[in-house]
Amino acid sequence: MEQKLIEQLNEWHEVDEHQRIVDLLIAIPEEQRDYQSISILARAYNNLGLYEEALTQFATIAEAGKQDSLWHYRVGFALFHLQQYAEAAQAFSESNQLEPGDRNTEYFLRQSTRKEQKQKSEELRLAKKKASLASGASLVHKSPFSDMSLADFWDDSEYAKSSYQSEPPTDELIDSIEKELGYKLPASYIALMKQQNGGVPKNTCFPTEEPTSWAEDHIAITGIMGIGREKSYSLCGDLGSPFMIEEWGYPDIGVVICDCPSAGHDVVMLDYRACGRDGEPEVIHVDQEDDYEITFLADNFEAFIRGLVSEDHYDTSEQDKEDALAKVAHGKFSPMLEELCARVTEVGQVEQKIRSICTQIVEEKGHFSFHADALSYAMYDVQFWLYTKSYPDTSYDQYVSAYQNIIAFGGEFGQGGYAPGFITDWLERRKKEGRIVQNHGKIHFTDSYKDAVINMLKEA
Incomplete structure (x- = not known):
């Protein structure tokens, strides 16, 4: 590839004109593209978030890239953002061996290894849960919150009333919301919403066994979404579950039920992956800031509510x-x-x-x-x-x-x-x-x- 063209492509790269790089390079017949032009094309795909396309290009020069630390790094970068952490860790490890000491490579290698371990743990947990459900094991059915007083559960503020709280849901509204979401809501969630339909609880923290973007040992919620469409922070409101999944990219594995103090960068969801759309979902924390990393919170919604603690619990x-x-x-x-x-x-x-x-x-x-x-x-x-x-x-x-x-x-x-x-x-x-x-x-x-x-x- 001519030096003048390389300089032009690198200049576009520096000013984030990645689509111009792609448009120019894909106009060159495949048989005329050399190692450098394909590397630059794949890099541009990475920067556009088109990681599958980037990997396709990298694959065409895999043999030549075996001794190129940058090839391994860029492959790892694509795999990392596709959440293929085991393969990403391998790619970053190869890059680090070829060129030790690069801080970016070392950072992504650490992150990939950590995420790979967490991913395996999550997969194992889900497999065990599915096996338990398949064997017929189930919780003993009892009335939700039968031995828990909810009289002092909610924070009765004007903000909570204006942003979250709606009239108690009718059976017709519940049925309509479930059809719109595509999931059957847990009985405990419905019971709580019939007591008060959305709001801000007095206890807003939930303990975790591993760090999240919020804290080393807990997450925090701002409020619990009610059943309805009227309020912004209701399940099908303008800032509700469909909006968070469609506009913010949260995984389509269930229902967003709580927003968090990060203003959209993390949420609490009902997770139906193990139980199916009509089953009893688990409760998870999803971190948009960290590639939508999932942290398990509770086996069910009632356990989540019972596990909430005051922020004073963590006041250090x-x-x-x-x-x-x-x-x-x-x-x-x-x-x-x-x-x-x-x-x-x-x-x-x-x-x-x-x-x-x-x-x-x-x-x-x-x-x-x-x-x-x-x-x-x-x-x-x-x-x-x-x-x-x-x-x-x-x-x-x-x-x-x-x-x-x-x-x-x-x-x-x-x-x-x-x-x-x-x-x-x-x-x-x-x-x-x-x-x-x-x-x-x-x-x-x-x-x-x-x-x-x-x-x-x-x-x-």
Whole structure:
């Protein structure tokens, strides 16, 4: 492939013009495409989320790609997003053996291995549940919540009434909603909705045995959807189960019954995979931020309701704040952050300046995390300046990929994770403000805003 064409394709890649890359390359007859052009075509398919198409292209150059770490990495990337975690882990392992030490490869290898183990555990659990149901084993039938008082279950707030709560459902409405959803609702769920049709419970946390995007040991819900269409947060309301499945991409394996504080990025669902559409569903947590990862919660809806606990049960805020303050004051910087700080000459004691800003964040929030507030944006600015100072030829995608290695997964001085959307939102805002500019696919601060960030650091 001609060098001029390669440069054009890479320029389109840097500005996210992936469809243009595909359109140009598929116009070339297959017999005229070489290893490099097929690699670039497959990469573009990956970036468009067309992972099956990417794998088809990678397969045509598999023999030549055996000794190419990038070929294995890109294959792994496609497999990872197709949730074929065992195969993805193998691909990333091959890539890591050919080119050890690449942070992105190591990250995806860890994630693939963890998800593969969880996937196997989930498959085994579902198989056991199906076998149990097939053998005729069933729960002893009794009236739902017969020994549980629901008098003090709901939080009687105006928000709950306006967003969730409807009149108790009639049998006709229940039948209509079940037909629209395509699933028979659990008797315990119907019983609770006849007591109050949707709302916000006083206890909004449910314990988990493994970490989720919300916490290490529990999830939180905002409310429980009622049976109806009238309220936004009812089963068939404009923000109900069909909307979450069709518009947000949640798996079509049951019914979304609870929204969560993440505003759509995780939900609680009734899971009918083991029992069928007319059976007694399990209750699961689904994490959109983590490729719709499923975490088992309870055997049935009643068990889920009985298992809800107050958020006060997890109130370790004072100790968490003390731990976070110690972390930002004394925690060892990541290798990437140490490297970037070592190259700074414009600001004296830059490490202490960074620790000072992060201390303010902990004092304000009670924990060490960056979101969309002013201090977080200041730290996004600092990290971007540090990185692009050392790596001036950075593209948008390269920075988004590298970001996690600075502080997010920074070890001692780290947050243990992050939501990529906050980073891309910050980048888009700074671009819109004219503070970040893009030239030939490379992004950097304007000189004036770079000076402002340096001055902010000096004054920290």
